[in-house]
Amino acid sequence: xxxxxxxxxxxxxxxxxxxxxxxxxxxxxxxxxxxxxxxxxxxxxxxxxxxxxxxxxxxxxxxxxxxxxxxxxxxxxxxxxxxxxxxxxxxxxxxxxxxxxxxxxxxxxxxxxxxxxxxxxxxxxxxxxxxxxxxxxxxxxxxxxxxxxxxxxxxxxxxxxxxxxxxxxxxxxxxxxxxxxxxxxxxxxxxxxxxxxxxxxxxxxxxxxxxxxxxxxxxxxxxxxxxxxxxxxxxxxxxxxxxxxxxxxxxxxxxxxxxxxxxxxxxxxxxxxxxxxxxxxxxxxxxxxxxxxxxxxxx
Amino acid sequence: xxxxxxxxxxxxxxxxxxxxxxxxxxxxxxxxxxxxxxxxxxxxxxxxxxxxxxxxxxxxxxxxxxxxxxxxxxxxxxxxxxxxxxxxxxxxxxxxxxxxxxxxxxxxxxxxxxxxxxxxxxxxxxxxxxxxxxxxxxxxxxxxxxxxxxxxxxxxxxxxxxxxxxxxxxxxxxxxxxxxxxxxxxxxxxxxxxxxxxxxxxxxxxxxxxxxxxxxxxxxxxxxxxxxxxxxxxxxxxxxxxxxxxxxxxxxxxxxxxxxxxxxxxxxxxxxxxxxxxxxxxxxxxxxxxxxxxxxxxxxxx
Amino acid sequence: xxxxxxxxxxxxxxxxxxxxxxxxxxxxxxxxxxxxxxxxxxxxxxxxxxxxxxxxxxxxxxxxxxxxxxxxxxxxxxxxxxxxxxxxxxxxxxxxxxxxxxxxxxxxxxxxxxxxxxxxxxxxxxxxxxxxxxxxxxxxxxxxxxxxxxxxxxxxxxxxxxxxxxxxxxxxxxxxxxxxxxxxxxxxxxxxxxxxxxxxxxxxxxxxxxxxxxxxxxxxxxxxxxxxxxxxxxxxxxxxxxxxxxxxxxxxxxxxxxxxxxxxxxxxxxxxxxxxxxxxxxxxxxxxxxxxxxxxxxxxxxxxxxxxxxxxxxxxxxxxxxxxxxxxxxxxxxx
Numbered sequence: 049x050x051x052x053x054x055x056x057x058x059x060x061x062x063x064x065x066x067x068x069x070x071x072x073x074x075x076x077x078x079x080x081x082x083x084x085x086x087x088x089x090x091x092x093x094x095x096x097x098x099x100x101x102x103x104x105x106x107x108x109x110x111x112x113x114x115x116x117x118x119x120x121x122x123x124x125x126x127x128x129x130x131x132x133x134x135x136x137x138x139x140x141x142x143x144x145x146x147x148x149x150x151x152x153x154x155x156x157x158x159x160x161x162x163x164x165x166x167x168x169x170x171x172x173x174x175x176x177x178x179x180x181x182x183x184x185x186x187x188x189x190x191x192x193x194x195x196x197x198x199x200x201x202x203x204x205x206x207x208x209x210x211x212x213x214x215x216x217x218x219x220x221x222x223x224x225x226x227x228x229x230x231x232x233x234x235x236x237x238x239x240x241x242x243x244x245x246x247x248x249x250x251x252x253x254x255x256x257x258x259x260x261x262x263x264x265x266x267x268x269x270x271x272x273x274x275x276x277x278x279x280x281x282x283x284x285x286x287x288x289x290x291x292x293x294x295x296x297x298x299x300x301x302x303x304x305x306x307x308x309x310x311x312x313x314x315x316x317x318x319x320x321x322x323x324x325x326x327x328x329x330x331x332x333x334x335x336x337x338x339x340x341x342x343x344x345x346x347x
Numbered sequence: 348x349x350x351x352x353x354x355x356x357x358x359x360x361x362x363x364x365x366x367x368x369x370x371x372x373x374x375x376x377x378x379x380x381x382x383x384x385x386x387x388x389x390x391x392x393x394x395x396x397x398x399x400x401x402x403x404x405x406x407x408x409x410x411x412x413x414x415x416x417x418x419x420x421x422x423x424x425x426x427x428x429x430x431x432x433x434x435x436x437x438x439x440x441x442x443x444x445x446x447x448x449x450x451x452x453x454x455x456x457x458x459x460x461x462x463x464x465x466x467x468x469x470x471x472x473x474x475x476x477x478x479x480x481x482x483x484x485x486x487x488x489x490x491x492x493x494x495x496x497x498x499x500x501x502x503x504x505x506x507x508x509x510x511x512x513x514x515x516x517x518x519x520x521x522x523x524x525x526x527x528x529x530x531x532x533x534x535x536x537x538x539x540x541x542x543x544x545x546x547x548x549x550x551x552x553x554x555x556x557x558x559x560x561x562x563x564x565x566x567x568x569x570x571x572x573x574x575x576x577x578x579x580x581x582x583x584x585x586x587x588x589x590x591x592x593x594x595x596x597x598x599x600x601x602x603x604x605x606x607x608x609x610x611x612x613x614x615x616x617x618x619x620x621x622x623x624x625x626x627x628x629x630x631x632x633x634x635x636x637x638x639x640x641x642x643x644x645x646x647x648x649x
Numbered sequence: 650x651x652x653x654x655x656x657x658x659x660x661x662x663x664x665x666x667x668x669x670x671x672x673x674x675x676x677x678x679x680x681x682x683x684x685x686x687x688x689x690x691x692x693x694x695x696x697x698x699x700x701x702x703x704x705x706x707x708x709x710x711x712x713x714x715x716x717x718x719x720x721x722x723x724x725x726x727x728x729x730x731x732x733x734x735x736x737x738x739x740x741x742x743x744x745x746x747x748x749x750x751x752x753x754x755x756x757x758x759x760x761x762x763x764x765x766x767x768x769x770x771x772x773x774x775x776x777x778x779x780x781x782x783x784x785x786x787x788x789x790x791x792x793x794x795x796x797x798x799x800x801x802x803x804x805x806x807x808x809x810x811x812x813x814x815x816x817x818x819x820x821x822x823x824x825x826x827x828x829x830x831x832x833x834x835x836x837x838x839x840x841x842x843x844x845x846x847x848x849x850x851x852x853x854x855x856x857x858x859x860x861x862x863x864x865x866x867x868x869x870x871x872x873x874x875x876x877x878x879x880x881x882x883x884x885x886x887x888x889x890x891x892x893x894x895x896x897x898x899x900x901x902x903x904x905x906x907x908x909x910x911x912x913x914x915x916x917x918x919x920x921x922x923x924x925x926x927x928x929x930x931x932x933x934x935x936x937x938x939x940x941x942x943x944x945x946x947x948x949x950x951x952x953x954x955x956x957x958x959x960x961x962x963x964x965x966x967x968x969x970x971x972x973x974x975x976x977x978x979x980x981x982x983x984x
Binding site for chain 2: 202311
Binding site: 235236237239240241242243244245246247250254255258259 | 721724726749750753756757758760761762765766767768769770771776779780782783784826829833
């Protein structure tokens with residue numbers, strides 16, 4: 049029970065569904081302090097990512113050997129690195145990489161996890177046993193270890209990074225969706241559709257999935273920050289986005305040796321990651337509470 | 348557990364097919380001569396059908412032979428035996444730190460719900476959870492090793508269970524443990540709250556048993572059940588955390604060996620390390636299941 | 650609606666549209682370390698009956714007796730464990746999914762809980778059109794025209810078509826469920842407790858609607874209910890079910906006038922009647938329904954029976970046999 053609740057982040061499907069039909073959800077998200085914080089932070093981050101070239105005062109990659117390793121100033125709010133690149137501009141552009149990569153990976157995780165979870169929950173029996181066994185197997189391998197092995201074996205870079213993290217992250221979605229599908233399948237409209245000889249695919253897509261989607265949205269919001277952290281970690285280890293790309297983990301790694309003297313290079317991208325993670329977690333928690341005020345328990 | 352482990356071996360042995368091009372050439376580099384490459388190809392079994400390669404590899408592993416490193420020529424099992432203690436030591440101490448922080452804080456937050464302590468622990472949890480662990484590690488090094496010079500910057504002591512040993516271990520273990528403690532504090536709190544509000548606790552209070560005694564004798568043991576579940580869930584997370592922290596602190600454990608081997612395309616070593624990590628997770632899960640029966644006699648495994 | 654009893658002398662129904670023979674449906678109980686089957690819930694355990702074309706068979710019994718399972722198994726919404734189902738002379742017990750699609754056009758179902766039987770994410774119009782989409786080759790225009798025709802026929806208006814199910818009352822939701830079932834002009838409809846989730850005030854109107862539609866479309870109904878008074882109102886014949894088996898089948902009037910099975914008598918005595926009633930006339934059923942996983946030996950009703958006649962009730966299973974014209978009963982009293 050508890051194991052399940054932790055893995056599904058405390059989301060309750062039926063309660064969430066009841067609530068999603070009422071249009072007061074956005075209002076309720078903003079009502080709580082955490083929700084307000086989440087909306088404000090994630091909203092700002094998305095705007096910054098979209099308008100990064102406009103927000104950043106400098107080119108994030110352009111080197112300037114007349115201004116290397118400068119401490120924070122009005123000209124360079126976060127200072128410059130050893131190539132004279134403006135750290136503030138790099139952090140601003142890093143928003144694009146963090147959100148862009150994070151969301152793309154999340155999309156693949158959802159496609160894979162939701163499909164497998166849906167098929168497992170719908171067909172049951174051997175199909176379900178096989179898929180859930182695969183989930184168990186994947187859960188036995190620590191996430192970062194498997195991601196490292198996959199990304200490393202594929203040679204590193206952006207595409208291997210996406211593949212590796214998608215391959216690791218679908219498990220949670222599969223578990224969540226399979227459970228929700230099983231509960232939706234108990235509803236009589238599924239039997240009504242069967243009595244009307246509606247095809248399996250159509251039942252899954254038209255009747256089952258829409259009724260199981262509320263918790264997927266909440267879970268996805270809560271998963272995004274974890275994915276962003278993983279992307280940064282793999283890049284930090286040299287297995288993801290490579291320099292000079294302004295990705296936060298890669299920037300931290302590049303400034304690592306200079307921490308003693310030029311502390312600003314690694315410090316600011318780390319803070320950016322923290323803010324992003326706090327923002328999406330707060331939004332996800334508020335979304336869950338707003339969709340399901342009675343059932344949810346804070347973790 | 349055995350079928351799961353079996354599945355893990357299938358996944359591990361198929362990792363090599365992810366490598367672009369010739370895995371032997373990737374490992375040896377472009378200058379390697381054809382003969383050496385052919386030898387490594389044969390060793391890896393790249394030319395064999397997929398199932399032959401798998402069965403060969405599995406038979407070897409079951410006999411304790413994990414192959415030899417393509418890069419150094421050392422037996423993989425020796426490399427792992429050398430590194431495993433460092434990783435175990437780091438993970439166990441990290442786990443201890445997690446619990447030393449989280450259990451008292453979680454219980455206190457539940458008993459004094461909505462107090463400053465409760466709010467404080469919440470902020471603490473969010474704070475640690477949102478911090479990338481490698482970045483936290485760097486900050487810790489900067490503050491405690493460079494600025495204040497309380498702990499050594501990195502590496503591992505030669506001695507065991509000495510003050511020196513502890514001083515090397517302190518920062519990396521804290522970097523892993525603090526992050527995990529954030530979530531565990533919240534979970535301990537909600538688990539305690541659920542139990543405190545259950546009838547038998549109220550009855551015990553009603554019987555006049557002091558509320559402190561109630562909390563510690565009646566509630567704790569029951570609150571431990573979800574906590575034990577959590578230990579099981581923590582193990583893969585602590586291991587994942589240790590991989591990166593080992594890099595940051597130059598800790599000579601399995602994680603560093605994994606990253607080095609991945610970068611060097613040393614496939615036999617990578618496969619063996621992933622297998623060892625998975626075994627650690629599965630053993631931890633088994634231990635959790637066994638301890639359930641101790642904590643709650645109603646749970647039996649037939 | 651009742652057009653007289655048309656049972657023929659041998660106890661079967663003339664011109665049957667549906668014939669069920671020894672039907673069984675067991676649900677396995679999984680347990681143990683390997684999730685092996687450790688037992689069976691015998692929800693339906695050897696049931697035989699027929700329904701005449703254009704007639705209504707009422708199926709009554711306490712909740713948990715397997716009547717809903719029987720209704721679903723007859724439609725092959727559950728896979729039968731054993732026995733035969735014949736629809737208009739064709740054996741459909743083992744029909745493949747593709748073959749079954751032909752019969753789905755003629756066999757539909759109305760569910761007990763309208764709130765659960767309508768997809769909350771679809772509009773009323775889409776819900777009603779779904780069977781036409783999957784079972785007919787009608788054009789889009791024809792499907793839409795038929796939908797409009799249907800909503801009016803079941804007493805709703807076109808303004809309801811765009812609404813979501815939760816915007817309707819329970820009675821209105823059940824009308825949508827009826828419109829969906831009738832959209833493809835079926836011949837045989839299983840109505841599973843169509844009124845029991847509704848307010849008493851709307852129950853009668855839904856039953857009247859079903860009666861009117863039956864007359865108009867020449868429908869055959871299997872009307873499932875726990876409430877004898879609901880069934881009496883509409884059924885030509887009534888089957889009484891107890892713990893997975895039929896206890897008694899008879900034409901409606903006969904069943905009410907001279908019930909044979911002690912269980913039927915007990916059920917009848919609990920139906921409220923107009924006029925003065927003496928308490929001692931009522932037969933109170935003692936105890937609760939035993940578990941269908943492990944039913945009592947012999948006659949399944951013997952632990953609660955008021956007319957227990959001896960060890961034979963505990964040892965031998967009574968045969969379901971003819972006691973009068975078109976009247977069958979499974980009780981040792983009549984053997």
